Amino acid sequence: MIYDIITVCWRDWLVLKRRLGRFILARMISPILYLVAFGWGLGSQIQAYQGRYIDFVVPGILALNSMLLSFNAVGSPLNMSRLYHKTLEEYLVAPISYTSFVFGKILSGMLRGFISSSVIILLAYLFGAHFKLGLVFWFVLVLNCALFAALGFVAAMYMGSHEEMANFNTYVLTPMSFLCGTFFTADRLPVLMQYVLEVLPLTHTSHALRQAAGSGELLWSSALVMILYTAGFIGISIVKMRQCKE
Amino acid sequence: MISINKLTKKYGERTALAEVSLTIGQGEIFGLLGPNGAGKTTLIRILNRLTAFDSGEITMQGTPLTMNSKALQTAIGLVPQHINLDGELTVLENLELHGRLYHLPKEERKVRIKELLSYVELADRADDFVQKLSGGMKRRLMIARALLHQPRLLFLDEPTVGLDPQVRRRLWDLILSLSSQGLTVLLTTHYIEEAEALCQRVAIMEKGRLIACDTPQAMRQKLGTYAVEWVDSAGIKTEFFTERPKALSFIEQLAGNAVLRDTNLEDVFVELTGRKVSP
Numbered sequence: 001m002i003y004d005i006i007t008v009c010w011r012d013w014l015v016l017k018r019r020l021g022r023f024i025l026a027r028m029i030s031p032i033l034y035l036v037a038f039g040w041g042l043g044s045q046i047q048a049y050q051g052r053y054i055d056f057v058v059p060g061i062l063a064l065n066s067m068l069l070s071f072n073a074v075g076s077p078l079n080m081s082r083l084y085h086k087t088l089e090e091y092l093v094a095p096i097s098y099t100s101f102v103f104g105k106i107l108s109g110m111l112r113g114f115i116s117s118s119v120i121i122l123l124a125y126l127f128g129a130h131f132k133l134g135l136v137f138w139f140v141l142v143l144n145c146a147l148f149a150a151l152g153f154v155a156a157m158y159m160g161s162h163e164e165m166a167n168f169n170t171y172v173l174t175p176m177s178f179l180c181g182t183f184f185t186a187d188r189l190p191v192l193m194q195y196v197l198e199v200l201p202l203t204h205t206s207h208a209l210r211q212a213a214g215s216g217e218l219l220w221s222s223a224l225v226m227i228l229y230t231a232g233f234i235g236i237s238i239v240k241m242r243q244c245k246e
Numbered sequence: 247m248i249s250i251n252k253l254t255k256k257y258g259e260r261t262a263l264a265e266v267s268l269t270i271g272q273g274e275i276f277g278l279l280g281p282n283g284a285g286k287t288t289l290i291r292i293l294n295r296l297t298a299f300d301s302g303e304i305t306m307q308g309t310p311l312t313m314n315s316k317a318l319q320t321a322i323g324l325v326p327q328h329i330n331l332d333g334e335l336t337v338l339e340n341l342e343l344h345g346r347l348y349h350l351p352k353e354e355r356k357v358r359i360k361e362l363l364s365y366v367e368l369a370d371r372a373d374d375f376v377q378k379l380s381g382g383m384k385r386r387l388m389i390a391r392a393l394l395h396q397p398r399l400l401f402l403d404e405p406t407v408g409l410d411p412q413v414r415r416r417l418w419d420l421i422l423s424l425s426s427q428g429l430t431v432l433l434t435t436h437y438i439e440e441a442e443a444l445c446q447r448v449a450i451m452e453k454g455r456l457i458a459c460d461t462p463q464a465m466r467q468k469l470g471t472y473a474v475e476w477v478d479s480a481g482i483k484t485e486f487f488t489e490r491p492k493a494l495s496f497i498e499q500l501a502g503n504a505v506l507r508d509t510n511l512e513d514v515f516v517e518l519t520g521r522k523v524s525p
Contacts, residue, residue: 007346015334086330093294094347095319245296245313 004096008104009111016112027069027116028123034061035127038183058124058131059209060182062117063144067202070113070145071173074105075152079165082156088244098241102153102234109149110142117141131213140212143226144205150233151201157240181206201229247272247430248293248399253302255288255454262288264454265302270432270447275425277445278434279511285454286434287327290403293432294324306399320348323392327403327434329384331376331391337363338372341391348395355394362390366420382413389420400424402433406440418443438512448511452519466509473513476504484513 016023035054038061043053081087091101121133131137159165179186179193180202186194197203204222211219248270255263263285270276278286291297293304295313304311306318331340338359345355363369366386371379379387385405392400402421406414414437421444425431435441441448442462449459458465470486472493477483486509487493497504 003349004347007343010346011332011335011339011343014339085333086326086328087332089296089326089330090332090344091347092296093319093322093324094344095316095349096347245298 001097001100004100005104005107007096008091008101009107012105012108013111016108023112024115024119027065027119031061031065031120031123035123035129039127039129052130054124054127054129055131055213056210057183058120058129059213060206061124062120062141063180063202063205063209064177064182065120066113066117066141066144067148067176067205068173069116070109070147070149071152071155072169073112073152074109074149075156075168076162076165078105078153078156079159079162082244083161092244098238102150102237102241105153106146106149106234106237109152110145113145113149114142117145132216134212134216136216136218137209137212139218140205140208140223140226143223143230144202144209147201147205147226147230147233150230150237153237154233154240157237157244176200176202181210201226247274247307248432249303249305250289251303253289253292253299253304255285255292255297255299261454263292263299266451266454266456267302268449268456268459270430272430273425273428274447275421275431275433275445277441277448278432278451279436279438279441279448279515280434280451281436283453284451286451287403288454289451290324290326290401290432290434293401294322295319320395321398323395323397323400325385325388325392325400325402325405327407329381329388331384331387333376336373336375337368337379337387340376340387341394344391344394350395358394358396362393366390380413382409382416385409385413385417386420389417393424398430400429400431402431404434404436406435406437414440438510438515442511450511450515450518457518458514462511465511465514469509469514469517471509473507473509474500474504475507476500484516486513486517 034057038057039054043057046053078088124131155165155168159168179197180200181197182202186197186203189197204225208219208222208226211217211222250269251267253263253266254261266285266289278289280286288297292299293306293311295311295315298313307321309315309317311318332343335343341359341362342355345359350358360369363372366389368383368387368390371383376384376387389402389405405421406417409417418440421431421433433444445462447459447461448465450457460468467488470488472487472490474485474487474493474496475482485496487496490506493506497506
């Protein structure tokens with residue numbers, strides 16, 4: 001099983017390795033814009049949450065960026081592979097288990113999210129942000145990558161076209177990017193909305209990352225929610241792989 | 247080698263395969279002939295466990311086939327109808343990935359890839375990306391990939407569709423050489439000349455039903471070896487004869503122009519189904 005997971009990752013690593021420079025460069029653009037706009041621009045004009053706004057917003061930017069990267073690293077390519085290129089069939093007829101394939105793809109997605117997050121952390125320090133970069137912080141970040149890589153897998157298996165994948169981004173990921181405690185806390189939003197946001201996984205990533213960045217401690221409740229989401233999405237991914245055969 | 251008994255598959259109300267039964271022997275090149283939608287690809291997909299069947303039995307190499315049977319996976323090589331090579335990888339990497347997925351040891355993988363690239367005449371294109379290859383080269387690479395793990399059964403689904411005649415002939419030579427090495431080949435096609443050139447036996451399918459199964463020669467003989475074709479006000483007419491003198495004397499009786507030719511599988515198909523095999 002381990003060998004098969006490595007094989008699936010090996011293929012994705014070959015593709016990433018060729019464009020690693022371009023990948024890193026492209027991944028720097030959005031975070032730099034966020035850091036300039038919300039860190040230097042808006043951040044210099046507002047006092048936020050008992051500290052500097054840039055220190056508050058960096059965990060949020062990391063949460064949303066690792067979400068988008070890990071999701072899109074798995075979602076779109078797998079959806080295309082299943083529906084258009086039909087390369088998924090090569091794995092379906094091969095003597096590897098569905099579980100190995102799912103884990104291999106999720107690990108590949110996590111790797112992309114992790115590389116991109118590392119770049120942002122570096123940039124955040126260059127922009128003068130202060131936060132504790134301990135094991136707990138990395139754990140939450142990697143867990144977030146796993147969660148959204150798994151969600152990307154689920155979406156790729158459910159969505160019936162590339163357009164539907166784009167719609168999933170628009171209707172699910174974009175609202176989460178802005179509302180789940182990334183740029184502001186939800187405590188001034190209507191109560192009903194707060195309840196809804198507490199159900200969404202990115203809210204818990206933002207909470208857990210911010211706690212880890214501040215005190216270095218793990219926010220167990222949020223970590224547990226994230227683990228449950230991740231396990232659920234992995235389970236659904238494996239079931240959908242089985243159903244991939246008509 | 248492959249035994250199929252009363253295989254049935256339905257997609258909702260539509261019957262894709264209706265109680266199809268056939269056997270394919272060791273080392274045989276067996277052709278499934280029929281127009282698009284006849285059920286050929288469905289049958290190939292079922293044999294590769296990509297599609298579940300509703301009823302019937304399939305045995306390959308003495309092992310019953312089920313959706314969960316993994317024992318047969320390494321025994322089968324599949325060349326699907328669509329090009330499903332990984333466009334983001336090179337020729338070599340596509341084969342390397344396949345070798346890893348089929349758990350070939352590193353050294354064996356290296357040797358087999360080198361052999362097969364040479365066999366399909368792609369050794370000089372090993373480091374090229376797949377997108378740079380022509381249609382014929384892609385097909386040859388897919389055959390090399392399917393052979394990499396040394397399967398005993400090779401399924402080719404419309405292997406030459408969309409290729410020009412020259413490239414098609416080269417692929418035919420390749421397929422014939424595989425059979426001479428003892429590989430059992432099941433191929434689907436709607437090209438009559440392909441079935442006649444390659445297959446020792448042919449099954450004709452239409453609308454999910456197997457309507458004939460025999461050697462191409464026996465099928466032609468049953469119909470009549472000689473065909474006289476002429477045109478009248480109603481269109482092209484064909485009459486079949488078992489003896490050449492009778493065919494010639496029939497031509498003499500016809501007032502218009504008529505031609506004498508050998509009967510082919512297209513004639514057999516038209517006689518059996520009332521329509522042309524070409525899509």
